Amino acid sequence: MPILASSYRPPRFLANGYLQSILPTLFRRLDDAHLTRERIDTDDGDFLDLDWSCQGSDTLVIVSHGLEGHSRRPYVLGTVREANRNGWDALAWNFRSCSGEMNRLPRMYHSGATDDLHRVVLHALTRGYRAIHLVGYSMGGNLSLVYTGREAHLLPEAVKSVAAFSVPCDLRSSAFQLAKWQNRIFMWRFLKDLRVKMADKAQRFPGRVTLKGYDDMSSFQEFDDRYTAPLHGFRDAEDYWHQSSSLRYLHQIRIPALLVNARNDPFLSPACFPVDIARQHPSLTLEMPDSGGHVGFIRRTPDQTYWMEQRAMAFIRSAHTVTADTLEKQPQTA
Structure with a gap:
């Protein structure tokens, strides 16, 4: 599809990608009192914590958070709020280890752990939803x-669209992007947060996880080589990145899809802007605002409504007009 011109314009003096990435985390606050938590068991002896905000709709928006995020982050709550304002139910789910309680197994979550997202979708369908729309941010967008x-062959017919923002489509190049000196504050924060979890894993699973040498690590290549890959069945970081990068699978998507990556996102490499793929794809819309940062897209409003959440809802509304029959008649890309 054609590359879409973006309507997003940053507030004055807030166009910088680093400011857009940092300020929402520091200053944006939204109420989470309307969420109701449910815990579901997984077939491998673990659990997932799901936070619901329901209005009795037959349409559900499922929101997936980013790396070391959770269902109560402002961008997730903002998306839940906008879904409710449109009359839809919303489900914000937590990746394993991210709900405030450590999961039971050595494994946690990773960028390609589609088995858990599939579990969430199937569980939601037991409630009778006729339409499900997926919205993901950063790692959750990649997922x-x-x-x-x-997993297009597993996708239930009720899943009608997917919208993803600030997505590291190519995990390898994004990992090296984050390792650059100008991004050291982000890398330090991720490794600091993950250290707490790996310390817990090392205590409970001493034969599989160790903290030895952790404080000498400074990149995702080191972290993924030591922890992500062996705990989740990958050979090494390179194998993990290769198998879990959404860039490899964009051409297989057969439902309306939106990918929004800001050109000044400090996390993203040039490979995360798949212009050639989007131009040839029958159902993928690529939008590349000049500004927005990483999961930023700040907009000054009294109720702290941000552009990206409204953009996701607008895309979902438009997806209602696209039928499965229409997509099947369009040419497929290789």
């Missing part, structure tokens, strides 16, 4: 795109 592409 949502991998799910709708790589």
